[in-house]
Amino acid sequence: MSRLDHFINRMVSQRACLDHAIALTATMEGPVFELGLGNGRTYHHMVEKMPQRAVYVFERAVASHPKSTPPDDMLILGDVHDTLVQALERFGPTATLIHADLGGHNPEKNDAFARAISPLVEPLLAAGGLMVASDRMYFDKLTEQELPADAVANSCFIYG
Amino acid sequence: MSRLDHFINRMVSQRACLDHAIALTATMEGPVFELGLGNGRTYHHMVEKMPQRAVYVFERAVASHPKSTPPDDMLILGDVHDTLVQALERFGPTATLIHADLGGHNPEKNDAFARAISPLVEPLLAAGGLMVASDRMYFDKLTEQELPADAVANSCFIYG
Ligand SMILES: C[S@@+](CC[C@H](N)C(=O)[O-])C[C@H]1O[C@@H](n2cnc3c(N)ncnc32)[C@H](O)[C@@H]1O
Ligand code: NI
Ligand code: NI
Numbered sequence: 665m666s667r668l669d670h671f672i673n674r675m676v677s678q679r680a681c682l683d684h685a686i687a688l689t690a691t692m693e694g695p696v697f698e699l700g701l702g703n704g705r706t707y708h709h710m711v712e713k714m715p716q717r718a719v720y721v722f723e724r725a726v727a728s729h730p731k732s733t734p735p736d737d738m739l740i741l742g743d744v745h746d747t748l749v750q751a752l753e754r755f756g757p758t759a760t761l762i763h764a765d766l767g768g769h770n771p772e773k774n775d776a777f778a779r780a781i782s783p784l785v786e787p788l789l790a791a792g793g794l795m796v797a798s799d800r801m802y803f804d805k806l807t808e809q810e811l812p813a814d815a816v817a818n819s820c821f822i823y824g
Numbered sequence: 825m826s827r828l829d830h831f832i833n834r835m836v837s838q839r840a841c842l843d844h845a846i847a848l849t850a851t852m853e854g855p856v857f858e859l860g861l862g863n864g865r866t867y868h869h870m871v872e873k874m875p876q877r878a879v880y881v882f883e884r885a886v887a888s889h890p891k892s893t894p895p896d897d898m899l900i901l902g903d904v905h906d907t908l909v910q911a912l913e914r915f916g917p918t919a920t921l922i923h924a925d926l927g928g929h930n931p932e933k934n935d936a937f938a939r940a941i942s943p944l945v946e947p948l949l950a951a952g953g954l955m956v957a958s959d960r961m962y963f964d965k966l967t968e969q970e971l972p973a974d975a976v977a978n979s980c981f982i983y984g
Contacts, residue, residue, distance in 0.1 A: 666865070666868050666869035666872040666873070667864070667865045667868040667869065667889065667891060667892060668835070668838075668839055668865040668866055668868060668869035669839070669869065671835065671865055672832070672835050672836060672839065675831065675835065676832060678828075679828055679829070679832065704827070705826070705827045705828040705831055706828055708826050708827040708828060709826035709827070709828035709829065712826040713826070729827065729929070731827060732827055769889070
């Protein structure tokens with residue numbers, strides 16, 4: 665399988681998991697968190713699919729496409745190691761949907777990073793909320809959920 | 825449609841057009857040209873699908889993923905305005921497949937660029953060869969070919 669095939673599978677799975685989690689949490693009230701803005705494609709998708717929900721973006725350094733740049737008051741700037749801790753004070757356990765795509769090209773680094781932030785993410789999620797991640801997470805109580813049919817196993821993960 | 829949807833459509837169509845053109849030119853002899861390396865995903869795909877064919881890459885500044893960096897002797901470094909002219913002297917009209925994905929985010933700029941390089945690309949293609957492009961090209965004699973069923977119209981173009 666080429667890098668192009670692999671990349672397409674990952675994007676298609678990411679969208680499938682997001683759409684699935686958006687549908688399952690549609691009637692919940694509470695903020696949505698996007699961890700890692702990057703180019704802003706998934707952020708753009710989330711805002712388009714959830715016009716009535718508040719989508720906060722956690723990012724270290726904004727470098728997104730102009731069409732996908734969040735307004736200042738929806739941007740939580742800084743390293744997620746710090747900002748997720750601050751978010752718990754600000755929001756409490758109210759997030760209805762958390763999406764994380766923070767990784768780069770190094771699988772070992774991504775795994776270490778996922779281990780480090782899992783305990784910071786877990787307390788933010790409201791009861792009944794869902795977390796969608798590009799990397800396997802390491803939670804205490806949240807458990808892995810079934811993927812939608814159009815997602816490729818191990819290319820994204822859903823927890824709840 | 826979100827930027828994520830748009831992007832997935834573009835990648836899926838690009839792969840569909842490439843695979844289609846690779847299959848249709850499979851028995852031809854002569855080099856393959858990749859115009860624009862970028863991250864190197866389509867280059868990786870082309871090399872994987874055509875292990876027996878020589879794939880030359882035209883690029884101004886190499887910034888690809890380590891797994892998708894062409895060997896020095898397959899890299900034609902420089903601005904395509906110059907290197908395509910030089911390639912005609914070196915190869916003559918022998919290219920069996922030319923893929924171009926040179927555009928950026930500005931549709932007007934992409935169109936102007938496609939107009940400028942069309943006359944430089946056209947003489948390189950062998951009789952029976954195919955050109956796959958992310959932008960509409962402006963050829964004298966080459967004509968637009970039907971897209972494969974899994975490509976989205978206007979997100980890629982095939983000429984022959
Ligand atoms: C792969 S990109 C996200 C791509 C995005 N999902 C999209 O569709 O365009 C990852 C982003 O996470 C950010 N990031 C990585 N580590 C971070 C950290 N410790 N704190 C905050 N942001 C971080 C990077 O700056 C980068 O913008
Ligand atoms: Ni990679
Ligand atoms: Ni764009």
